[in-house]
Amino acid sequence: MIELTRKLTEAWGPSGYEHHVRQLIQEEVAELADEMQVDPLGNLICKVGKGDTRIMIAAHMDEIGLMATYVEPKSGYLRFANIGGLLHTSLLGNRVRFEDGTIGVIGVHDAFGVSRTSVPELDSFYIDVSDGANGSVQPGSPGAFAYTMEVRGTRLVGKAMDDRIGCVVAIETMRKLKKKAKNEVYFVFTVQEEVGLRGARPAAYNVNPDVAIALDVTATGDEIKNDKMAVKLGGGAAIKLHDPGLVVPPAVRDWMIERAEKDGIAYQRELLTKGTTDASGIQMARAGVPSGCISIPCRFIHTTSETVDTRDVQACIDLLTGLVKNPAKL
Numbered sequence: 071m072i073e074l075t076r077k078l079t080e081a082w083g084p085s086g087y088e089h090h091v092r093q094l095i096q097e098e099v100a101e102l103a104d105e106m107q108v109d110p111l112g113n114l115i116c117k118v119g120k121g122d123t124r125i126m127i128a129a130h131m132d133e134i135g136l137m138a139t140y141v142e143p144k145s146g147y148l149r150f151a152n153i154g155g156l157l158h159t160s161l162l163g164n165r166v167r168f169e170d171g172t173i174g175v176i177g178v179h180d181a182f183g184v185s186r187t188s189v190p191e192l193d194s195f196y197i198d199v200s201d202g203a204n205g206s207v208q209p210g211s212p213g214a215f216a217y218t219m220e221v222r223g224t225r226l227v228g229k230a231m232d233d234r235i236g237c238v239v240a241i242e243t244m245r246k247l248k249k250k251a252k253n254e255v256y257f258v259f260t261v262q263e264e265v266g267l268r269g270a271r272p273a274a275y276n277v278n279p280d281v282a283i284a285l286d287v288t289a290t291g292d293e294i295k296n297d298k299m300a301v302k303l304g305g306g307a308a309i310k311l312h313d314p315g316l317v318v319p320p321a322v323r324d325w326m327i328e329r330a331e332k333d334g335i336a337y338q339r340e341l342l343t344k345g346t347t348d349a350s351g352i353q354m355a356r357a358g359v360p361s362g363c364i365s366i367p368c369r370f371i372h373t374t375s376e377t378v379d380t381r382d383v384q385a386c387i388d389l390l391t392g393l394v395k396n397p398a399k400l
């Protein structure tokens with residue numbers, strides 16, 4: 071699980087440019103799925119098992135990033151726009167990688183002056199690609215944070231845990247299933263979640279599931295001065311009850327909680343007050359899809375050091391495996 075997480079989090083794939091990540095996942099799951107297809111937007115859909123209930127599992131392949139918008143004529147510095155929810159507090163000094171491998175460093179106007187005590191707008195930031203870019207980085211070039219993953223005890227620290235760790239949960243679940251599930255399960259690795267759940271919706275239309283589960287990171291209440299929240303790192307799989315885009319139907323909630331209790335899996339109830347997941351897009355596909363979410367608790371979301379706990383990741387894998395392996399009656 072650790073080496074797979076390293077491989078996937080270090081891969082490059084801002085929203086709309088998930089092809090490298092998809093390639094890596096396709097190689098991992100080729101032997102684990104009965105059928106595999108890539109849809110017109112780039113979602114990877116993998117079918118496993120047989121049964122009366124059709125279950126869609128969604129984990130997004132994309133990560134937040136940026137796109138070069140303008141080259142300053144004299145200096146050559148790049149201005150950029152965000153792809154997804156870039157945090158301005160996470161930018162200065164960070165490295166970004168463009169698709170051709172060019173590494174850029176993010177600077178800010180007046181770093182030791184006004185930018186030291188207040189958070190600047192995005193147009194105060196710029197990227198230095200001097201003396202190395204071979205000219206292929208230009209307005210329209212997408213970039214993503216460039217960082218390696220680190221292991222600290224049970225903790226994994228890296229960029230793009232959101233949501234490559236969800237992809238890891240899906241892949242490891244497929245590995246445990248060995249193609250045996252008493253439901254028709256569709257593992258969908260989605261595109262463009264960070265820019266508005268744009269991949270999951272059409273994928274749900276295509277799959278037409280009876281019930282759906284998104285796998286994504288969630289915030290924790292154990293950071294200083296965060297919103298009050300009962301979820302903590304190392305506390306087990308987080309079973310979502312509510313977020314600003316989704317009210318989990320009681321039948322879906324109970325299905326998950328009963329499974330966790332039966333299988334003796336550590337879990338916690340999640341109420342998230344900021345953000346949402348692919349599940350909120352899927353629930354509104356076609357005539358409506360009852361949807362829930364198994365969340366991986368994560369500190370420092372949308373930074374280069376998103377931090378998860380391997381015990382929580384394992385709990386999510388075990389819970390998901392139990393849910394899709396046994397006949398789901400909802």
Ligand code: ZN
Pocket residue numbers: 130232233263286287
């Ligand atoms: Zn996410």
Ligand code: CO
Pocket residue numbers: 232264372
């Ligand atoms: Co995100």
